[in-house]
Amino acid sequence: MAESTAWSTNAEVTWCPGCGNFGILTALRQALAAARLEPWQVVVVGGIGQAGKVAQYIGANFLHGLHGRAIPHALGVKLANPELKVIAVGGDGDMYGEGGNHLLHAFRRNPDIVCLAHNNGVYGLTKGQAAPTSSLGFTTKHREAGTHMPAFNPLAAGLAMGGSFIARGFSGDTKHLARLIGEALGHRGFGFIDILQPCVTYNHVNTAEWYRKRVYDLEVESHSPLDADAARARILEWPSEEEDVEIPIGVFYRSRRPAYETCGRPGQAVTGFAFDIEVVKKAMGEFR
Amino acid sequence: MTDVTLTVAGQAGQGIDTASELLARALVRSGYHTFSYPNIMSRIRGGHNFTAVRVSDRQVYSVPGKFNALLAMDELSVDEHRGDMVEGGMIIAEPPESPSPRPSPAGGEGEEAGIAFRVPMAVIAEKHGGTKRMANVVGLGALLALTGHPATGLRSLLKERFAAKGEEVVKQNLGCLKAGADYVKKKWGGTCPCELPKQTRQPRRLLVSGNHAIALGALASGVRFHAGYPMSPSTPIMEYLAAKQAEAGLVMEQAEDEIAAINMVIGASYAGARAMTATSGGGFALMVEGLGMAAMAELPVVIVIAMRAGPATGFPTRTEQGELLFVTSASQDEFPRFVFAPGTAEEAFYATNRAFELAARFQVPAIVLSDQQLSDSLWTVPSFNLARVKASSDFDELLWQGRPANSYQRYAFTRDGISPRLRPGTRGQLVRSLGTEHDEDGFQNEDKAVRVKMHGKRMSKFEAMARAVERPTCYPEETAEVIVFCFGSTYGAAREAVDILRAERASVAMVHLCDLVPFPRERVAGLLSPARKVITVEGNSTGQLAILLRRETGIKADEQVLKYDGRPFEAKALAEEIGAKCK
Numbered sequence A: 001m002a003e004s005t006a007w008s009t010n011a012e013v014t015w016c017p018g019c020g021n022f023g024i025l026t027a028l029r030q031a032l033a034a035a036r037l038e039p040w041q042v043v044v045v046g047g048i049g050q051a052g053k054v055a056q057y058i059g060a061n062f063l064h065g066l067h068g069r070a071i072p073h074a075l076g077v078k079l080a081n082p083e084l085k086v087i088a089v090g091g092d093g094d095m096y097g098e099g100g101n102h103l104l105h106a107f108r109r110n111p112d113i114v115c116l117a118h119n120n121g122v123y124g125l126t127k128g129q130a131a132p133t134s135s136l137g138f139t140t141k142h143r144e145a146g147t148h149m150p151a152f153n154p155l156a157a158g159l160a161m162g163g164s165f166i167a168r169g170f171s172g173d174t175k176h177l178a179r180l181i182g183e184a185l186g187h188r189g190f191g192f193i194d195i196l197q198p199c200v201t202y203n204h205v206n207t208a209e210w211y212r213k214r215v216y217d218l219e220v221e222s223h224s225p226l227d228a229d230a231a232r233a234r235i236l237e238w239p240s241e242e243e244d245v246e247i248p249i250g251v252f253y254r255s256r257r258p259a260y261e262t263c264g265r266p267g268q269a270v271t272g273f274a275f276d277i278e279v280v281k282k283a284m285g286e287f288r
Numbered sequence B: 001m002t003d004v005t006l007t008v009a010g011q012a013g014q015g016i017d018t019a020s021e022l023l024a025r026a027l028v029r030s031g032y033h034t035f036s037y038p039n040i041m042s043r044i045r046g047g048h049n050f051t052a053v054r055v056s057d058r059q060v061y062s063v064p065g066k067f068n069a070l071l072a073m074d075e076l077s078v079d080e081h082r083g084d085m086v087e088g089g090m091i092i093a094e095p096p097e098s099p100s101p102r103p104s105p106a107g108g109e110g111e112e113a114g115i116a117f118r119v120p121m122a123v124i125a126e127k128h129g130g131t132k133r134m135a136n137v138v139g140l141g142a143l144l145a146l147t148g149h150p151a152t153g154l155r156s157l158l159k160e161r162f163a164a165k166g167e168e169v170v171k172q173n174l175g176c177l178k179a180g181a182d183y184v185k186k187k188w189g190g191t192c193p194c195e196l197p198k199q200t201r202q203p204r205r206l207l208v209s210g211n212h213a214i215a216l217g218a219l220a221s222g223v224r225f226h227a228g229y230p231m232s233p234s235t236p237i238m239e240y241l242a243a244k245q246a247e248a249g250l251v252m253e254q255a256e257d258e259i260a261a262i263n264m265v266i267g268a269s270y271a272g273a274r275a276m277t278a279t280s281g282g283g284f285a286l287m288v289e290g291l292g293m294a295a296m297a298e299l300p301v302v303i304v305i306a307m308r309a310g311p312a313t314g315f316p317t318r319t320e321q322g323e324l325l326f327v328t329s330a331s332q333d334e335f336p337r338f339v340f341a342p343g344t345a346e347e348a349f350y351a352t353n354r355a356f357e358l359a360a361r362f363q364v365p366a367i368v369l370s371d372q373q374l375s376d377s378l379w380t381v382p383s384f385n386l387a388r389v390k391a392s393s394d395f396d397e398l399l400w401q402g403r404p405a406n407s408y409q410r411y412a413f414t415r416d417g418i419s420p421r422l423r424p425g426t427r428g429q430l431v432r433s434l435g436t437e438h439d440e441d442g443f444q445n446e447d448k449a450v451r452v453k454m455h456g457k458r459m460s461k462f463e464a465m466a467r468a469v470e471r472p473t474c475y476p477e478e479t480a481e482v483i484v485f486c487f488g489s490t491y492g493a494a495r496e497a498v499d500i501l502r503a504e505r506a507s508v509a510m511v512h513l514c515d516l517v518p519f520p521r522e523r524v525a526g527l528l529s530p531a532r533k534v535i536t537v538e539g540n541s542t543g544q545l546a547i548l549l550r551r552e553t554g555i556k557a558d559e560q561v562l563k564y565d566g567r568p569f570e571a572k573a574l575a576e577e578i579g580a581k582c583k
Ligand SMILES: Cc1ncc(C[n+]2csc(CCOP(=O)(O)OP(=O)(O)O)c2C)c(N)n1
Pocket: A048, A049, A050, A051, A052, A066, A067, A090, A091, A092, A093, A094, A095, A118, A120, A122, A123, A124, A125, A126, A131
């Protein structure tokens, strides 16, 4: 089995000291090391932003693409070669803003892909604009009046779209997060984790301290992820505009649905060159 | 020589498509060449649609002028097309509600230029088929009988087409066909103002739309992945490949939008699949960032763009060539690409194969530029020659066996700028692809020297790419006083216009460019420079081909023929325009 050190690369990590992304990177490496996977069997697909850089920091195959497009890239990889373990990583701008439509349909499709959305409530790489997950009234340097929209609740969207694995983690609790990622890796379907991630530079509201005071583990509350009604209630606890709110983390909902790449598909890799001249001849004959 | 046009017209939903397609196919099987252009409105029911089927004993390439026969499924079609009939052409239509027909010498009733044969198609269809909806088959029977052409071909086609629906349906269709024929034979006794005699030879030919020729070209090139989002006039490509998934072992994914489509294609290409998408200009506008991503990551992708009139929604079901400059230069910064603009369905098949092969060989995006006329028309083509199709392997895994682990460099510098590809999932090696500027290993790198070298590596492919494209087509010869220069589906009308002008002893020839990017500068300059006059013909309002020609070769077109009304060029009208400009 590959050690967690084997899941690193020579690329220079360019995050700010104290950034929550470090915790996520550690947890992902631990989860991969525990999952009995070889690096060449894994493809990490990154969006563009601070979060997407994870692709280059994990010692696996990677496709580091475009802002917002990690999910369609990942789906293309998975449909072309179902044997690869595919992980899509991006920020809240990637997954909920620029690529929001892809996420909605990924829940519906349910491909066997792990999706990690680093939720720092802000656009880090472009220097601090509000993100879809910024709380109502979140102010930025140039917009002192703050946002006029409530925060996006990705878990609620996931549940409404038929998501089969809906979870939230916290970068400040790497052990818990590594376990969550491990579960998502083992789940045969779209393993979605919204990850609370403090941005020390641009988000002075949702700090590590702020989260630490509020998060609680669903498992400790003996929540059953098979109970959709209970999941809905927990999912709607947060984001909320109330000050003293508690934030559940863990697996909210889980269901068994066929993985998309197995539905009406060739069922094996369609990579590499192979074609049957008889099929082409027959196809041509149909135009006689 | 036979060159007649049989048109089927009516409302959307009246089976115009089916009737005209069955008619064309039956005639192709019996040895004729056809060209059918569907004139369709962007609606599913009502309105006025018509498909003109041009029938000839020689190959035909473009839309017809006047109609020799019209099968009108509603009265609006009669009114609409009276003026389109040749003198003495025949109109087959339902009896009018208040009849006041004048007798005509041919036996039918005179109706201005045409002669009307009033056949109660709906009533006959109800009697023999149990439903008015088979009126189009009754009409076909009547039409064929009036041309004197045997109905055997159409009979066997109906049998094949409806076999799956059961014997009863086949019997009803055959009954309707025969009843239509019997009605006109009895009433007008086989008068034939438009004759289609039996052909002596029946070579194996296909009746195929441009879209289907492209889809077949993709199949013959080993396509394994298609992601797309419906947009006229490209949609039949996606639908066809969807139906072929199981048989051909390919994946067709209907994406949530065009942005998703191109990016799925990029993901599949990275994984190692031969991958494509098809769309129209509006969808391609959404894909452009992905085009650059494919170029930067050096991933082969094939993008089919079937142009329609624009901008924005434009004319969804009508033709134009207004995106030439857009597709040749779309995206941020610079990178090499291929653009192919085939002139016929036959050329579209082979050009699609070149797109796949060359995209794979050079690891670049390739665009097949079609338009509504090429894509939607039904063409008669010789069976595609699979021996002419190139199909090679994109990977050489053996090369990597026994190499040290993690030694693969996706962007290794090589003499020709092409780095060997490897599929992710290869034991012991890692494949790193990205849209950010990078080093040989595939890691992000902002060093200016690395940037210059890596950009240079990508751009250096261009020269070899230019050597790999095909020469322009010259018709009927290379030199003439006047050269008509065109691209894409303008081929047919331009070629036939040249025939018309040469018959009048004008010294005119056509140079048609399919392989547009890389632009074959020397070859085009060599063909155009000696001419007294160069006339460009294209379907847009600013002369984009002329602009491209000037940019690439310095040659200024002496005259331009431009058309941007959403309708294809007609050979006769074009010949007149060119003729006037020749002087
Ligand atoms: C099409 C496109 N639009 C905009 C950008 C600029 N851009 C880069 S990252 C980013 C937002 C990053 O925010 P997020 O996805 O939340 O990632 P974070 O940096 O916060 O981890 C934007 C807008 C881009 N690269 N591409």
